[in-house]
Amino acid sequence: MNKQKSILLIDDDVTSNFISELVIKKLSIFNSVRSAKNGKEALDFILDNCLPDYKENCPQIIFLDLHMPVMDGFDFLEHLTLQMPHYVQAFKIFILTSSSNPKDMEMAGKYKIDGYVVKPLNAEKVKELID
Amino acid sequence: MEEVKEFFLKLLMNEAWPARWFCGRWTNFHGWLYILSSITIWAAYFAIPLSFFYLISKRKDEMPFVKILWLFILFILSCGLTHFIDALIFWYPVYRLSAFVLFITAIISWFAVISLYKVLPLALNLKSPLQLESIVVERTKQLEESNNTLTRLNEEMDNFIYSASHDLKSPINNIEGLIQLLKDELENDNDPVIINDLIRRIESSTMRVKGTIVNLTDIVKVQTKPYDDVKEVSIRDLIEEIIDENEILVRLNAVMFRFDLKMETVLYSRQALKSVLYNLIVNAIKYRSPFRLPEIDIYCGYNADNRIEIIIQDNGLGIDLNVNKDRLFTLFKRFHDHVEGSGIGLYMIKKIIENKGGKITVESTVDVGTAFKIII
Numbered sequence: 166m167n168k169q170k171s172i173l174l175i176d177d178d179v180t181s182n183f184i185s186e187l188v189i190k191k192l193s194i195f196n197s198v199r200s201a202k203n204g205k206e207a208l209d210f211i212l213d214n215c216l217p218d219y220k221e222n223c224p225q226i227i228f229l230d231l232h233m234p235v236m237d238g239f240d241f242l243e244h245l246t247l248q249m250p251h252y253v254q255a256f257k258i259f260i261l262t263s264s265s266n267p268k269d270m271e272m273a274g275k276y277k278i279d280g281y282v283v284k285p286l287n288a289e290k291v292k293e294l295i296d
Numbered sequence: 297m298e299e300v301k302e303f304f305l306k307l308l309m310n311e312a313w314p315a316r317w318f319c320g321r322w323t324n325f326h327g328w329l330y331i332l333s334s335i336t337i338w339a340a341y342f343a344i345p346l347s348f349f350y351l352i353s354k355r356k357d358e359m360p361f362v363k364i365l366w367l368f369i370l371f372i373l374s375c376g377l378t379h380f381i382d383a384l385i386f387w388y389p390v391y392r393l394s395a396f397v398l399f400i401t402a403i404i405s406w407f408a409v410i411s412l413y414k415v416l417p418l419a420l421n422l423k424s425p426l427q428l429e430s431i432v433v434e435r436t437k438q439l440e441e442s443n444n445t446l447t448r449l450n451e452e453m454d455n456f457i458y459s460a461s462h463d464l465k466s467p468i469n470n471i472e473g474l475i476q477l478l479k480d481e482l483e484n485d486n487d488p489v490i491i492n493d494l495i496r497r498i499e500s501s502t503m504r505v506k507g508t509i510v511n512l513t514d515i516v517k518v519q520t521k522p523y524d525d526v527k528e529v530s531i532r533d534l535i536e537e538i539i540d541e542n543e544i545l546v547r548l549n550a551v552m553f554r555f556d557l558k559m560e561t562v563l564y565s566r567q568a569l570k571s572v573l574y575n576l577i578v579n580a581i582k583y584r585s586p587f588r589l590p591e592i593d594i595y596c597g598y599n600a601d602n603r604i605e606i607i608i609q610d611n612g613l614g615i616d617l618n619v620n621k622d623r624l625f626t627l628f629k630r631f632h633d634h635v636e637g638s639g640i641g642l643y644m645i646k647k648i649i650e651n652k653g654g655k656i657t658v659e660s661t662v663d664v665g666t667a668f669k670i671i672i
Contacts, residue, residue, distance in 0.1 A: 178466055180497055184473035191480070232462065263465040266458045284466070285473025 170295075173224035174200040175207040175241065176261065177233040185228060185261070185286040192288055194295075197222065203233045204241030211245065215252055226295075228261040228286070231269050242276040253277050259294060261286060303392055313389040327386060334383035341376025345369035360422065364411045371408045374401040460512055467504040474498045511640045518644045523565035523652065530561050531596050531606065538574050542581070549581050551590045558597030562604055564672055568648050573608065575641040576668050580610035585663065599671065609667040615660040624658060 172195050174182050182200040189198045199222070201207035207227075215223035231238035238260070246253050257279040262269070270281070282290055313319070317327060348369050352359055359365070378401055381394045423431065478494045481487065532555060539546050539553065562569070577592060584590040588611060595607040615624065625646040649656045649670055660666040 178470070180470045180501055181466070181473070183497065184470060184477060187477055188473075263462060263469045266462070268458070284469035285476065287473065287476055 170194075170226055171196050171222055171224045172198040172226045172228065173207060173210065174198065174228045174261075175202075175204060175233070175238070176200065176228075176230035177202050178230065181230070181261075181263075181284060188286050188288055189291060192291060195226075199224070204236030204238060204244070206235075208236070208241060208244055208248075211249070211252065215249065225256045227256070227258045228282070229258060231260060231262055231273060239272055242273065242278075246276055257294075303396075307392050307396060308390060309392070310389045313391055315389050316386040319389075331383045331386055334379040338376040338380040338383070341372050341379065345372045361415055361419070364408070364415055367404070367408045367411055371401075371404045374404050377401070456515075460508075463508045464505060467501040467508070470501045471498055471505075474501065515640060515644060515647070518571075518647050519651070521567075523568040523648070525567055526563060526565050528561040529564055529566045529569055531555075531557055531594065532560060534566070534570055534573060535577070535594055538570065538577055541574075542578060545578070545581055549584060549590050551581055551584075551592060554591065554593045556593065556595045556597075558595075559604070560596075562596065562606070562672060565652070568652065569672075572645045572648055572670065573606075575645050576608045579641060580608065580612055580666070583666075584610070584612045585665075603671050606670045606672065607667055608670075609665060611665040614662040614664055614666055615658070616662050617658070617660050625656070 172189055174185050176182050176185075179202070182202075186198050186200060189195055199210070201210055207229075211224065214220045229238050229241065236244075242258070254277065258277070259279055260273055260281045261284060262281065263284045273281075280294055282294065316322070345368075348365055352362060352365060356362075374397065377397050378394070381390065381397055384390065385394060474494050474497050478491065478498070481490050481494065535553065535555075545551075580592050581590055591611045593607070593609040595605075595609070597605065599605045617624075625642045646656055649672070652672070654670060654672045656671075657669045658666060659669070
């Protein structure tokens with residue numbers, strides 16, 4: 166496995182971010198892992214690090230929660246798809262969620278999503294997704 | 297008595313009178329006009345009951361006043377019979393029979409009169425097809441409305457369940473994840489700093505579950521509370537009470553309150569109104585702008601539709617309604633993350649107001665302020 170990939174966690178739940186970060190760090194197969202507490206923060210980070218070229222910190226894997234204040238997961242996906250379609254195509258976006266509301270699934274299904282993961286994140290789930 | 301006996305014994309006999317043709321001076325035209333008209337009337341008086349009879353037999357169960365209709369059939373038939381006998385007398389002068397049939401007709405006609413008077417009030421209350429139609433239309437509309445309300449309530453209930461389960465699941469999932477990490481840590485590195493940190497996080501997640509359950513209980517209370525302490529409530533007194541209860545928050549933020557009360561009191565449940573205004577005022581201070589001191593304007597008066605409205609206007613952060621309007625009053629939904637909040641306040645307010653037949657709306661501009669308008 167290559168160790169170049171960076172991960173971005175987008176979730177307002179700091180404890181959930183802490184768990185995911187620790188799980189990913191312990192795997193020690195990724196370059197870096199960062200977290201953003203809402204869609205807007207994440208979007209700013211991606212715009213800063215992935216335009217005009219993909220910089221070192223440009224996340225290639227995103228774990229996205231759907232319900233967050235300020236900018237939720239759906240709005241984030243909408244903005245990202247509009248502003249950076251090439252980015253959305255090139256990299257992986259996983260929905261990391263605690264509930265499986267069918268309405269949420271349906272709404273998220275409108276966007277290019279690489280998979281759904283039910284919290285909490287653990288080593289097995291990450292490995293399964295990355296392979 | 298003799299006369300009566302003779303009358304009935306000779307009922308069908310015609311020995312005592314001449315046939316009508318030979319009694320007086322009838323011209324052919326006069327006589328036949330009399331006879332044919334009488335026969336025609338009799339035919340008609342026979343045909344009318346026939347159609348009534350047909351009507352009754354076809355719509356047996358749904359015809360109102362069937363008994364009186366039978367009486368009418370008899371009445372018309374006997375009337376017809378008197379005309380028939382009247383014509384018959386031109387050849388057979390059966391004057392006794394004629395008198396007898398007239399007598400029977402008289403009795404039946406008075407039975408008809410009396411029964412008709414009896415059912416008259418009932419008949420007056422009968423709905424015409426047009427009235428019935430408009431009743432059906434009205435009822436259908438009511439049914440549609442209640443169906444819509446039920447659908448909306450059902451949807452709300454669905455959302456409530458998803459939101460509640462989401463907010464319960466999140467910390468429980470975290471606890472599950474933290475325990476996995478704790479086990480892993482205990483088996484491998486056994487770093488006491490990390491172990492303590494994980495335990496502390498498990499504890500705080502447990503508190504979060506408890507907090508959510510308390511919130512849910514509060515919501516159920518709001519839904520079932522009767523709020524029957526309805527009386528004249530002074531808006532100014534109520535707001536001052538709320539300010540007193542949040543003295544530190546108000547003083548730390550140097551909040552300015554302005555009143556524009558076209559009416560000083562409203563007739564409402566004091567408890568309900570306090571919960572609503574409490575939430576709105578605390579929100580207005582919590583989500584204040586960092587660049588200016590909070591100012592809260594409280595208005596109460598009649599709106600254009602002559603209903604009482606209370607407006608709580610602030611100069612705080614504001615909410616982007618283009619994005620959030622539909623979700624503003626939903627459970628556990630939060631729009632700012634820099635201060636603590638449970639996301640149940642506006643949901644509860646909406647429930648309280650709507651349960652009492654009112655409405656709450658919001659107008660807001662980011663970085664200018666928010667106005668909540670309550671129509672009670």
